[in-house]
Amino acid sequence: MVQATPFLLVLFLALGAHGASVKKCSLIGRWVNDLGSNMTITTVNANGVFAGSYHTAVTATMNEIRLSPLQGALQRTNQKGQPTFGFTVNWSFSDSITVFTGQCFVDDDGKEILKTMWLLRSRVESIKNDWKATRVGINVFTRMQ
Ligand code: BTN
Numbered sequence: 793m794v795q796a797t798p799f800l801l802v803l804f805l806a807l808g809a810h811g812a813s814v815k816k817c818s819l820i821g822r823w824v825n826d827l828g829s830n831m832t833i834t835t836v837n838a839n840g841v842f843a844g845s846y847h848t849a850v851t852a853t854m855n856e857i858r859l860s861p862l863q864g865a866l867q868r869t870n871q872k873g874q875p876t877f878g879f880t881v882n883w884s885f886s887d888s889i890t891v892f893t894g895q896c897f898v899d900d901d902g903k904e905i906l907k908t909m910w911l912l913r914s915r916v917e918s919i920k921n922d923w924k925a926t927r928v929g930i931n932v933f934t935r936m937q
Pocket of ligand 1: 825827829848849850851852853883886887888889890910912929931
C-alpha cells in the first residue's frame with residue numbers, strides 16, 4: 793500500500809494533465825486575432841454547424857469596414873479534443889469572401905488558441921485578372937477576456 797500511493801498519485805496527475813488538454817476548445821465566445829480583428833461565435837449546434845459575426849481590422853478595399861456574418865462547421869467525428877473547423881465570412885461591405893480553416897488548440901497554460909489559414913477571394917472584372925484574385929495567409933486567434 794505504501795508503494796502504491798506514489799504510483800496512484802502519478803497516475804492521478806497524468807490523467808489530470810490529459811484532462812486539461814482535452815477539456816476546453818469550445819468555439820463559442822469572442823476571439824481576437826493577430827491583426828486585431830474580432831470574431832464572435834454565437835451558436836454551435838449538435839452537428840457542429842456554427843454561426844457568428846466578424847469585424848475585420850483591415851481591408852483590401854477602400855470601403856468602410858462593417859460587421860459581417862460568418863458560418864462554419866466544427867469537426868465532431870471524434871471526441872479527442874482540439875477539433876478542426878472551417879468557416880466562411882461573407883463580407884457585407886465588399887464583393888469578397890474569405891474561407892478560414894483551422895484547429896483549436898489548448899496550450900500548456902490551458903489557454904485556447906485557434907490556428908487558422910485563410911483564402912480571401914476578391915472579385916475581379918475579367919477572367920484575365922483571375923490570377924491575382926486570391927490572397928492567402930494565416931491568423932492566430934485567442935479568446936477575448
Ligand atoms: C475585403 O477586404 O474585401 C474584406 C475584408 C478582408 C479581411 C481579411 S480576411 C483575412 C484577414 N484576416 C482578417 O482578420 N482580416 C483579413
